[in-house]
Amino acid sequence: MSAARVGVLVFPGSLDDRDMLRGLELCGAEAQFLWHKDARLPESLDGIGVPGGFSYGDYLRCGAMARFSPVMRAVLEFAQSGKPVLGVCNGFQILCEAGLLPGVLVRNRDLKYVCQDVRVAVEDPGKFRAELPAGRGLVMPVKHGEGAYVPDPDHKPRVAFRYVGGSPNGSTDDIAGVANAAGNVVGLMPHPEHATDPLLGSSDGGALLRSFLAACVAARTRR
């Protein structure tokens, strides 16, 4: 089976794009950057990663402007066709603003930018389940000022990950990440790409990235 071919979106202000690309490569993917102005995705793409950062300076609301960049229309179609999309941090905010995931992320409860390792427990990560059985604990870093998840009152979220021992940001019900109803789009605030080597303090993020890549390959063979 050939490696999953994944694209990592790059917006003005993305800053974890290289880490995400490298993390995915470490986990066996063939990864390439996708520029925000490209309205068309490369052929034979298996999955898309939306990285963290401060796209468009976080102007208006985090992720609100990125949603209207040319590449996002293609990403919307890609996700709606059932292909896997993973959003991390600002990428999670963008997917929420774009309507691919329910809810929204707001300012941390204590107005403090948090930068620390957290432990999350896996609940229902949709199709990203290869190495993520329910109940598995993962240690990964968070670094954000606006990571408090607020669910859409009309749309109960499918909780993919929950903070263990309380959230660092005031998230509703300690939600750290959610999946869409179809299970092919997952977003979370903690950074798996920063936890891919014991030297970084944890390699638990690798399990999440490999599960994303396994979902990418599975979606390809179904085609």
Next chain:
Amino acid sequence: MKLRVLVSLKPGVLDAQGRAIEHALRDLGYTQVSGVRTGKLIVLDLDTPDPEKARALAAEACEKLLANPVIEQYEILS
């Protein structure tokens, strides 16, 4: 014409910034302050002389981009 749009968090959504300002005001001795909510004011310059059209356009912009209906409400001021 110019239209001002006021975007704020819906009642019930925690306004962490408003709460911090409230605490600061109370620390300054303004003990009568029992609540602070914040929002943002967006001023639109619109190339239309028709006030109704302008308001409709502003409302559409709010729905699409300026406010996130999950947590925010908007008010179009003159």
